[in-house]
Amino acid sequence: MIHIVTPENAHLYKDEMEQAYRLRHRVFVDEMKWTDLAKPDGREIDQFDDEHAVHMLYIDDGRKVLGYQRMLPSTRPHLLSDVLPQLCEDERPAGPHIWEWTRYCVEPAHRERGRALSPVANALLSGIVEWGLESGVNTIIIEMNPLWLLRLVQLHFRTAPLGLPQPVGGQDTVAVTAAFDRRTLVRLQEMRGNCQRVLVQPANTMPLYLAS
Template sequence: MIEIVTMRHAAEMEEAYNLRHEVFVEEKGWGDLARPDRREIDQFDNADAVHMICKRDGKVVGYQRMLPTTKPHLLSTVLSTLCEVDRPIGPHIWEWTRYCVSKSHRERGRKLSPVANELLSGIVEWGLATGVDRIVIEMEPIWLLRLVQLNFMVTPLGIPRQIDEEDVVAVIAKFDRRTLEMLQLMRGNTDQVLVTPDRVTQTGRDHLWEAHHA
């Protein structure tokens, strides 16, 4: 199941920051993000962010962060050179960042693990409930085809560029109920993955209201 947590959920957020450090610093080698306390945290971990976590046996094993494009985010600041067209912006467009799954809960090859499927399904369920239907992603180009196979409608925003010895491309990916149906088909059930749907919907509505009135 996927939970939306806030800065008030201190224990879950600490686990999430540790998982991010494990994946992005220790595995990927993003040395600029290294911290002695093993907490990967940046300027976008603020009140505007929506944090989603996946747990197994009470432990955080999956994480992703959504940032409103109506506020400062990675593509508008740190990675602006990846965008060669008019930058996508609007209350219905959010940026998907810091997606990570614990090494112990990954599948080999390109197959989506149950945790990865839940995280992606969580985005789509949250979006359908809140009026968000597009996500901006900075990712390795190899993921383009994978997203298309999952019924995301993907449009590159520029050509790939090398960042920290990895090729990275910025895209905007539109999704709808067909995307959710494909993810459900892949995991073999139509169960909702997001918990406490009332809080999820209200969280999204609050952010959308703030975006409209910024």
């Protein structure tokens, strides 16, 4: 199941967030060789892990974190605005209905084998859509490998590149917006064979400054 962690409930997820930061380090530093992110303590944390971030964790019954992703509001500093602005050739998309999807990672043993999404990957993507539909968010910004474009379209996200692919961290990266609606959620539910909710708490859980 997908748990949403914000400053309001972070005290309930101290151990799980530690697991998430270490998973991020294993995936992005050890595996993907993004050495600029390396930390001596093995916890990958950056300037955007602040009170404005929304963390989504896939936690199994044993309280082990098997997957993670982070959502950042486009109305505040985020990766595309402050770290990778060169990926956006036109006016940068921003608004309360647009959030940036970052740091997506899944434990190696729980990744897909072939074309189908793994259960963890499906749940993470479904979590974004459920959360968005109930929180007034309908578009995400993604910096990703261009090979993901077709997969997103197949999942019924409506994608639009913001510029041409450029090398980032040793691989081609393109920034896109990906809009979604209930049809996207239905598609993800069809792929996993059930329509059960993946979020364990209300999807409108988000920092208080956004809810006011």
